[in-house]
Amino acid sequence: MSNRALEVVEFLLTAHLYGENRGLDENDLPPRYRRVFWSEPEDDAETDEDAPIGIERPLVVTESTARKATGVEHPWDAISDLMFTQKEDFSGRISLTQPEMATEWYLERAEPDRLETNPTIAATVEDRDDVDVTHAEARERTRPIQADRVWIDSLLDQYFDEEEDAEMLDLVQVRAPEEIEMTLEDLVLTQDQEGEIQKLMKAIEHREYLADIGLREIGKILFVGPPGTGKTTVTRALAHELGLPFVEVKLSMITSQYLGETAKNVEKTFEVAKRLSPCILFIDEFDSVAKTRRSDEHAALKRAVNTLLKSIDDISLIRDEVILIGATNHPDQLDSAAWRRFDEIVNFPKPDRGMRSDILRIITKRMDVAEFDPDAVADRTEGLTGSDLRMVLREAVLEALTEERMSLTQEDIIDAVEDFEERDNLKNMNMMSDGEQLVAGDGSGHDDDEGHDHDHDEGHDHD
Ligand SMILES: Nc1ncnc2c1ncn2[C@@H]1O[C@H](COP(=O)(O)OP(=O)(O)OP(=O)(O)O)[C@@H](O)[C@H]1O
């Protein structure tokens, strides 16, 4: 019997059992099934804030829902010769005529792994002697619905459907953990960073205990470091790891675009986070607040800053299940009122030689590089960040492609490092000076001696 039949029978059985057992909720459905049964609020209906969104019983299976859920191209063909299945000609509905028989058929064929990731079926069969999966275990292994894109979208639709709210959603980016590609394994972290991440994960896991003993000052962290050192990526990877939605906002966007609206935007940002909780709220460019606080020309901005500080005070991991992570390239510009609100500060330094070497190994993991010597490249790239190294490798790959090569050499990479350094010099050149550097062909654009200075600000970050 083909695996396709097993896929389709599992789907039918799950839909049937879910319909029968009102004690089950959305988190008992495997994520790939939830998606299919998600009820979109209808466009023409008056949007009712309290209208239930989610999955409504009964779950009706047709060829097309079965195809979407299982990936089987012709679901009915896969199961039509089984005794316990039927298809109604008129409605196209596919169902089980004898669910008990279907259950037996399924249990005989399903490997344990399959059953362990289907809480609906596990709940129904956990008491049998021949089954050794429990409902609780299956729930544990199933991603919560809060991590699904469909869930996030419908919540956002429900609460932010008016025009100005829609604008707000341009400022706040929401990502489902299923959409995040980079994981913590792809990142090279310092011991300090790893320690902080461990602590945070433990705090989330044991938040009830922390609340019980009266420890509430956790879950607000500030990442400090130059551009390209992984602050954003680590936060996203964390969302992926924890299976939490990721809400990202750049503070400079909120404050610059709609001056009069800024305080309201800040409030809405926190509201989005609370609605989506448990989630991670990432506030990037945190320093832009401090700057506006100092320049006191605009009352609206002052109000916004105060709103921000107050919102941070009011949000809590323990109560609201929101983890707040701020990031800044300019810790020196952050005033003490903002600084004080974070209970941990994590440093993101430029990578040292060993880290650079590890980062290079990760970046080139799927590349073909002849005589690759990451340590030698690390020696040549003092002062470069993870993001710089990524750019170097990208250039090396593109250069090789211009020669129709899909494999690299160590030399390609060293050449790309030199090009990068040259670019870096250009970036810092004063275009208004009358230096001969601006004249093509004299070669003085290359001052490639030992003394490269990477301690300047990176380009996108100038104020
Ligand atoms: N420690 C690291 N390990 C592996 N890759 C890294 C590391 N640091 C940076 N990178 C790479 O650089 C890219 C850019 O990093 P990221 O955007 O997270 O930096 P950032 O600190 O948020 O910078 P900015 O301050 O400009 O926002 C990442 O996608 C990642 O590929």
Ligand SMILES: [Mg+2]
């Ligand atoms: Mg960033």
